[in-house]
Amino acid sequence: MADNITIELRELKMSDYQSLKSAMIEAYPDSPSDYWIEEHIQKLLDIFPEGQIGISVNGKIVGCALAIIVNYEHFGDEHTYQQITGNYTFNTHNPKGDVLYGIEVFIHPEYRGLRLGRRLYDARKELCENLNLRAIIFGGRIPNYHLHAHTVTPKEYIQKVKHKEIYDPTLTFQLSNDFHIKKVLKGYLPGDKSSQEYATLLQWDNIYYTRKTGRLSDYEPIVRLGLVQWQMRSYQSIDELFEQVEYFVDAVSGYQSDFALFPEFYNAPLMAAYNHLAESEAIRQLATFTEESRNRFLNLAISYNINIITGSMPLLRDDKLYSVGYLCRRNGTYEEYEKIHVTPDEVKAWGMVGGRKVKVFETDCGPIGILMSYDIVFPELSRLLGQQGIKILFVPFVTDTQNAYELVRTCARARAIESECYVAIAGAVGNLPRVHNMDIQFAQSAVFTPCDFSFPTNGIRAEATPNTEMILVSDLDLDLLTELHTYGGVRSLKDRRTDIYEVTWKRGRL
Secondary structure (H helix, E strand, O other): OOOOOOOEEEEEOOOHHHHHHHHHHHHHHOOOOOOOOOOHHHHHHHHHHOOEEEEEOEEEEEEEEEOOOOOHHHOOOOHHHHOOOOOOOOOOOOOOOEEEEEEEEEEEEEHHHHHHHHHHHHHHHHHHHHHOEEEEEEEOOOOHHOOOOOOOOOOHHHHHOOOOOOOOOHHHHHHHHOOOOEEEOOOHHHHHHHOOOOOEEEEEOOOOOOOOOOOOOOOOOOOOOOOOOOOEOOOOOOOHHHHHOOOOOOOOHHHHOOOOOOOOOOOOHOOOOOOOOHHHHHHHHHHHHHHHHHHHHHHHHHHHHHHOOOOOOOEOOOEEEEEEEEEOOOOOOOOOOOOOOOOHHHHHHHOOOOOOOOEEEEEEEEEEEEEEEHHOOOHHHHHHHOOOOOOOEEEEOOOHHHHHHHHHHHHHHHHOOOOOOEEEEOOOOEOOOOOOOOOOOEEEOEOOOOOOOOOOOOOOEEEEEOOOEEEEEEEHHHHHHHHHHHHOOOOOOOOOOOOOOOOOOOOOOO
């Protein structure tokens, strides 16, 4: 090959067809009759010219990357090459789709030492970002599998390629270009004997993708939190208590916060009127205020245009006592969350039982999770939420002593690192002399981050003054999380060894 060469990356033209055909025949010597006919190339150039990328050396096309746009949910992960291309008609192309689907990449073998394939892949990634598509997906051949099919399964083959125990000219290259394997497909490309008709379904995620809903509720990269460090004091009625609640909602809303977070059992002062009863009866009397409290929070969320996480309240359901809270959205909707792990003291003093529902909540600021107090001690819950893409984990809590608080704080910091999300904790301070089992509180509300280059070195975004009634307002950049997932110094979600362990929901529990 000559030393002086000129390489150009550009959109294909029909005048390139003969060079394209010759290069493809050379690229697939085992199937010299399998090449794109003129009608196919013409159709692709008519419907999606910017998606058909050619690379030339000294003016001659030596490789290309062909693609269409699809609405991926119409196909899902179980599909064949014939289905995704509409039996080679490309009628499946949808300019309003969400995925750039690769249907071809090849380089003339004479030019493979120039890393031209990487340029084509980079050009595809740039196109995906420019068109604001959420991902690149394609089915990739595993052409060396036939050499090992008698000793390993496709799954084992892929693992060995990942660990560089086996070299596969296609899969090794794709993995080195930041594509991850979604699953193995059988019968994807009939007649592909080298791959034994298996293919890997590969995906590259566009971390800059923004959802194309056309609504004012599209996610913003900066989310502002308002954490309420609540002072326990005597209140004579629910009206008096909610005067203080509204004061704090008004305050954090005045700073244009997207969320207000209240602590666990913020309404415990109302139990003072029932202090003459047994503790288990007093908490059940408090539960009579729960429905009204939820409705008041919901009205405040609408009036002050803020999403409110209500902390927790007792709830009687089928004669069982639960600790629940509500996400009250500013659009007027609400959802309930439950405390899964109740403390030994809550069982002993109140007869409380743990809930069974943990879920991701969709909001106008992205997906969030909510775990109450003791739940943050159990890493499985936040890991499962992290796997489902939460951006912020909210933890309303109440602790009596500093060592109990440090348990919550330390575990919350660990969850931010493990699940690669922000974690916001808010607690109560002060004393309740006439409420059994809720007489003292200690808290220092805070916002924790992962520990990586884009975040504070100690993983603490903001923290309140200990044991002082106040609000804590903090801005969170969600784009930093997206970059962390892909380019972080360590990537705890991506690097999990799911080949040897996994954490899963039991059926019917999510």
